[in-house]
Amino acid sequence: MKVEKYLIWLLMVLPLPVLAQGFAGMGTKAEGFAMPRPDPTFNFPADHGPHPDYRIEWWYLTANLEGPDGTPYGLQWTLFRSALAPGEASGWDSPQIWFGHAAVTTSGMHYSAERFARGGIGQAGVTPAPFDAWIDDWRMAGDAFEDLTLTATGAAFAYDMKLQAQGPLVLHGQDGYSVKSAHGQASYYYSQPFFTISGTLTLPDGPVEVTGSAWLDREWSSQPLAGDQTGWDWFSLSFDTGDKLMGFRLRQSDGEVFTSGTWIAPDGATTALGDDALSVRPLATTQVASREVPTRWRVLVREQNLDVTAQAINPNAWMDTTVPYWEGPVRIDGTHTGQGFLEMTGYE
């Protein structure tokens, strides 16, 4: 058996967080690991750093960018932590495994890359203050969490960006305790959705100067999904009014869905959206990598008078990583206009 098979095995059986599918182990028992509890109190900047007693964690940044001529681009930078056992140890004995995903999306192309690292030897890790998150040569770092530089390289792309927060951190769910199923599975979840971003994209056609907005998600847990949940559709939308919406729909094997979200006012004030307050429905699918993936959605939040469609800028934004998924920028039309990011997992 070859190593790549093992990697797939690892990604299938170990909890790779972004691929929130029941079969991917997100619903597996979390023996020995700490569990999120309601009513948390976060302690920053320490909580920007890793929580090795929890099984999974991520630093997940997406950005909608625009070139000098108005061309839209999407950008992703993600660092995942996945623990084989709770706690930390030095050297190769560390039970922590790190993964990185990076991507750049244009209307016609989607470039992606991934990295793997063991904890304990310095190849990947996160320190909270000064903030530094890295895997190999990919890095998100700065003296403060509000002021960061961001770099990544792949075989066909590279980027070098500056991020500046223009608003406060946002806690999802109840003070950052985000419930993921009717059975009570949950995670700690906060975001910084108010980053402005600027820098240089290096693409096969040459460098492009870009500016835009970015959204950073922080989430950690040990068993965030129920065993019967097979995949998710996740939205981060920024409207021209300055309002923002985080919403997700978790699909169950019986066809039911669990929906949840957060409405974020321009000043950062949040309104939790329960299972019936938010509705997301696919309108059209695209054949991507031999499977049907929804690339046009209707998003409804009645109490905010929101009724919009989210259309993928590039329907082929397929992450061709060890375990693949869809992740790319969307354009918003309807009662509100704007842009955002869409992530979809578990489409077979």
Added chain:
Amino acid sequence: MTGAGLSALWSYWRRNPLQLFTLVAGLALATALWSGVQAVNSEARASYDAAAALLGEGRFDQVLPRAGDTIEQQTYVALRRAGWQAGPVLEGTLMAGGRSVRIVGIDPLTAPGGVGPITRGGDAPLQSFLNEGVVYAHPEVADALAGALPQRVVPDPGLAPGTAITDIGMAQRVLGRPGALSRLILSDIQPLNRPPLAEIAPGLVVQPAQRGADIARLTDSFHLNLTAFGLLSFAVGIFIVHGAIGLAFEQRRAMVRTLRTLGMPLRRLMVLMAIELAVIALIAGGLGVVLGYALAASLLPDVAATLEGLYGAQVSGVLHLQPAWWLSSLAIALLGTFLAAAGALWRIAHMPVLASGGARAWAMEAGRRRGMQALAALALLLGAVAFVTLGHGLVAGFASLACMLLGAALALPLVLDAALATGQRFAKSARWEWFWADTRQQLPGLSLALMALLLAMAANVGVSTMVSSFRLTFAGFLDQRLVAELYVTADTTDQAAALETFAARRADAVLPMLSAEMRLAGRGAEIRGVRVGPSYSDHWTFIAREGAVWGRVARGEAVIVNEQLARRANLWPGDTLAIVPGQELPIAGVVGDYGNPIGQAVIGEALFRNLFPQETATRFGLRRDDANALRLALVDDFGLDPGQIRDQASVKSFSMDVFERTFTVTGALNVLTLAVAGFAILMSLLTLAAMRVPQLAPVWALGLTRRELGRLELLRAVILAALTLAVALPLGLALAWELLAVVNVEAFGWRLPMFLFPADYAKLGLFALIAALLAALLPARRMARMPPSELLKVFANEG
């Protein structure tokens, strides 16, 4: 009709069981030798492939240290953080249960895809690999390893022999090398804007992916050698088969004529004969496969020992049979049979229906082809010269050998005939004139067997000359190199330092063994630092030298290289060699370095310590006439374990042991080939004896007694064997020369002086004569005891 035809064909073999036996035995032997050698080769190759596949050597570029065998883990992390996509590997050997196990540590997360195989067992292989420190080992070493390590050891037949694989962290712990790596495997896909290697890690170099693994290239020559022997044995076997088939078909001419006049179509007859041969070939081939398996299974442990001793290559000592091997062995048996029968079948096909079915001696046919044969022999011998003068490389060397042997074999009947004709010219009496003429008349019938004998004897002379020359040279080389009375090994660098101080007061000279692994002239090599003194300058002999070699080396102004490096990189005195980047030294001398597969450069101790401050000597040679007193002092006063001390004699005998094992296989094949040739002569004489009654009857009638006829038969066999020996000796010496001067240089990188061993040749000659005598004994006895009535019948039939 078909049934009748088959039964007629079969009846021939029933009446001539000896010929059938010859045919089957010859074919089985040929197939056995060929397929046995192939089995050994493919087992060894599979072992190399498994070893190479483990690290993806054929597919991926690798990063290696420019000097030494260690990459700091921090350097690896620095490279990763600069964007270099590479996976770390730590390799080392561990003694477990009396055998050395190659421990390979990898990081499965960063190892490029396709590096493996790792494991099969277990419910959670990666979890156990990364987090539980499980060691996966080839089944042959799993038990020994389990006894030596506290970790869980899981047998995995997919691994290379003698190998165990585990997580890199576990490997560092087991090998006692924390923070150390051996090499990095580079992924195919690297990111944009990656800084150059020299900027991040100036001490490392990239080695491009090799199409064949290092070890496979090193051992290629060895396998080519075995293959050549297998081919030679096969050729000898096919000579026998050709002889047996030719004789049988010739004797069946009458039957063929009868069958055809009875209405059997030629086409069907040919098909039946082909089927008959195919059945015989398959049966004999099947026997050959069984014999070949037994042969391979008995040779393999020696081959494995040789390969490990000579090249450090791990080969499984257990044979794994693959269906492809069975099938190819049967195919080669079929092919060989039809190759041997082609001529006979062709003649049957072109024989007019009513052509004489009489006993037209099949031998006469051979006589007519003499002109063609002479031309072919000449062409082949010229080809042999052309290959050796114009060509280069191992294949040209072997091609030349093949041409020479085949050409000589084809020329043999002509040479023998000329010699016999000379004998005939000098014959004084009618009886002797008859003897010589009759011997010449028999020659074509015996020539195939004699050719086989020639090849076997020449191979024997050639190979034994090569091996014995090698042995003499090697023993002389050991005397030159092993001058210290005692060799001691320290456990730690601290002990080494104390030992050196202690020994300096008691020994006449202390010779530290300093060495570092390096890449020289683009190849893996070793640098040795020597404390120049009479221990070196009085003993080492140079193949080539320039100036006062030792003085220049001692001052750090020049370097000595071994012959392997000199020949492979074409570096000779007057050229310069880059020891480390930026440090070029002129080459002062070239020394022989037998038994060492890699290149070596020798520099002075001061320069070595300057260039490689991290390398310290833990082995020392100690000079003192009273070695025993020194040994006692080391054990009693210094507290060295007696196991850490070896004396000159034991090191020498160990080295000679390795040498002898190396040629065990060659020796075994050599004897087998000779045995096959002896068998060929016996069979040829036996079959000929039956045919010769009509020729002997008139001589008997003229007054020669049966006893005298029998004695003459014996004499004839001895004379033919002696004449063949006379041709085999120079041929064998030519073969030895080619092996020493052409094949060895290509295969090992050294040229050996050729020595002659007349006593050995005399022994071989005696053996050949006795074999011929023994082979002729049975037919001669039969002649001597043949009832006169049998002889009289000849005349009765004539009427």
